[in-house]
Amino acid sequence: MASAAAAPVAVTGSGVVSPIGIGLAAFTDAVFAGRSAVRAHAIDLAGLDVPLVPIAAADFDAAAVTSPSRVPLDRATAMALVAADEAAHAAGLGDGSVAGERLGIYWGSGMAGASTFETTLRTVYVEHRRMRPTSVVTTMPNAATAELAVRFRARGAALAYACACASSAVAIGEAMRAIRSGAIDVAVVGGSESLLTPGVVAGWQAMRVLAPIAADATADVAARACRPFARDRVGFALGEAAAAFVIESIAHARARGAAWQWQLAGYASNCDGVHITNPDAEGQVRAMRAALADAGLAASAIGHVNAHGTATLAGDAAEAMSIAAVFGAHAVPVTSTKAIHGHLLGAGGAVELLAAACALVAGRLPPTANTASVDPAFAIDLVTGNARPAPQLRHAMSSSFAFGGTNAVLVASRCE
Amino acid sequence: MQSSTFAAISSALVEGFQVDAAAVSPESALDQLGLDSLALMEFVFAVEDRFDVRIPEDRLDPRQAGVTLAQLATLIDEAVALKARGNG
Numbered sequence: 305m306a307s308a309a310a311a312p313v314a315v316t317g318s319g320v321v322s323p324i325g326i327g328l329a330a331f332t333d334a335v336f337a338g339r340s341a342v343r344a345h346a347i348d349l350a351g352l353d354v355p356l357v358p359i360a361a362a363d364f365d366a367a368a369v370t371s372p373s374r375v376p377l378d379r380a381t382a383m384a385l386v387a388a389d390e391a392a393h394a395a396g397l398g399d400g401s402v403a404g405e406r407l408g409i410y411w412g413s414g415m416a417g418a419s420t421f422e423t424t425l426r427t428v429y430v431e432h433r434r435m436r437p438t439s440v441v442t443t444m445p446n447a448a449t450a451e452l453a454v455r456f457r458a459r460g461a462a463l464a465y466a467c468a469c470a471s472s473a474v475a476i477g478e479a480m481r482a483i484r485s486g487a488i489d490v491a492v493v494g495g496s497e498s499l500l501t502p503g504v505v506a507g508w509q510a511m512r513v514l515a516p517i518a519a520d521a522t523a524d525v526a527a528r529a530c531r532p533f534a535r536d537r538v539g540f541a542l543g544e545a546a547a548a549f550v551i552e553s554i555a556h557a558r559a560r561g562a563a564w565q566w567q568l569a570g571y572a573s574n575c576d577g578v579h580i581t582n583p584d585a586e587g588q589v590r591a592m593r594a595a596l597a598d599a600g601l602a603a604s605a606i607g608h609v610n611a612h613g614t615a616t617l618a619g620d621a622a623e624a625m626s627i628a629a630v631f632g633a634h635a636v637p638v639t640s641t642k643a644i645h646g647h648l649l650g651a652g653g654a655v656e657l658l659a660a661a662c663a664l665v666a667g668r669l670p671p672t673a674n675t676a677s678v679d680p681a682f683a684i685d686l687v688t689g690n691a692r693p694a695p696q697l698r699h700a701m702s703s704s705f706a707f708g709g710t711n712a713v714l715v716a717s718r719c720e
Numbered sequence: 721m722q723s724s725t726f727a728a729i730s731s732a733l734v735e736g737f738q739v740d741a742a743a744v745s746p747e748s749a750l751d752q753l754g755l756d757s758l759a760l761m762e763f764v765f766a767v768e769d770r771f772d773v774r775i776p777e778d779r780l781d782p783r784q785a786g787v788t789l790a791q792l793a794t795l796i797d798e799a800v801a802l803k804a805r806g807n808g
Contacts, residue, residue: 434765
């Protein structure tokens with residue numbers, strides 16, 4: 305007997321702070337319009353050997369956000385709180401219908417407080433100031449997890465996941481498993497990342513994975529710097545964001561009268577176990593197939609893939625090969641929204657799942673902005689130009705393939 | 721205690737640590753402001769930085785019961801005076 309699909313998990317609230325919009329409405333609008341938030345930024349750091357780097361920053365005032373624990377907040381943690389508030393409000397989390405000990409926090413971040421730590425160390429080494437008493441709790445990897453737990457009085461498991469660019473996808477998937485297992489009923493899940501300080505940006509630039517921007521580039525040219533799966537792809541832009549979801553067992557959502565339009569159907573994670581940066585198509589294929597099996601779906605049931613799609617030479621080549629291996633040549637419409645919101649690192653999996661959910665709910669596929677001509681070596685159906693109508697869309701996949709070799713794949717379904 | 725010192729301390733509490741202005745008086749005890757021990761240490765750091773002085777650890781443990789804002793202000797005044805004499 306074939307194994308039965310594991311139970312789906314309802315997504316009853318979503319929230320987002322991103323370069324392409326704060327709040328679900330603005331985000332959705334930009335995703336379908338393919339509106340890029342990538343700009344050219346000068347980095348104030350001696351020794352950086354390029355004048356400009358592509359950055360997608362969020363129009364976000366972290367100073368306006370108060371810590372539930374009354375300690376200084378890292379910018380990413382402030383974003384996490386705002387995104388999670390939106391998701392919790394949509395889900396009706398504060399209405400007393402969720403027991404705190406049955407509520408968990410599962411949160412992902414690649415480098416968490418690295419940005420604040422860099423800024424703090426700068427004041428210590430350059431200005432000879434003191435480390436603050438709160439410097440440890442502001443920058444620890446589970447800072448956002450802890451603040452969210454206090455905000456929502458969550459007394460189930462509160463776990464922080466760090467697996468580079470798969471962090472939030474893993475956090476969401478592991479929460480889904482915890483709900484299926486009965487360990488908790490509800491979780492606030494997602495991820496946050498804000499690493500736009502000079503030292504961290506310089507680290508990424510040193511790897512030569514950021515799209516180069518000429519000193520005389522116009523704003524329009526800078527906005528098109530990231531071209532996923534294109535013949536002329538040259539790398540990505542760094543972005544900052546947080547995305548949050550309230551997820552819960554179907555039984556729990558029904559019992560408290562919650563409404564939802566889409567649900568999580570499957571999840572898998574594995575590791576290439578090959579190299580710390582080089583992607584490996586074999587590991588990606590195994591992860592996508594395992595996520596399909598977890599959802600109880602055939603590859604042909606998937607109507608849309610939101611790809612990892614970083615626009616690097618090696619990354620896109622491996623992923624295009626993996627997608628064709630799992631789905632067949634040109635068999636499933638693929639989008640990379642990184643073209644417009646940048647590489648969101650630990651927050652990327654959550655934000656891109658949200659973009660995939662936008663497609664499910666609207667029955668439209670967002671375009672891969674900026675890519676005019678797909679690399680002829682790739683046997684994939686890339687959605688380019690304008691959003692594509694997809695009224696029959698039922699199931700979508702979102703993939704995150706991280707440094708460290710961690711692959712995490714989520715499958716989401718529109719509700720009937 | 722200089723009144724300007726107390727004013728600076730109370731504005732740091734109200735603006736930086738969200739303490740209700742009505743709860744801030746010279747007689748207020750540090751451990752009665754609703755701040756946890758970590759926030760208390762941050763607050764003392766912030767006040768020291770504002771006046772560019774350090775209160776020696778053996779003169780003040782802000783977590784100790786009953787230490788008042790007036791006492792803190794007096795310690796700040798002493799540290800400022802010490803520094804002005806070139807010994808700070």
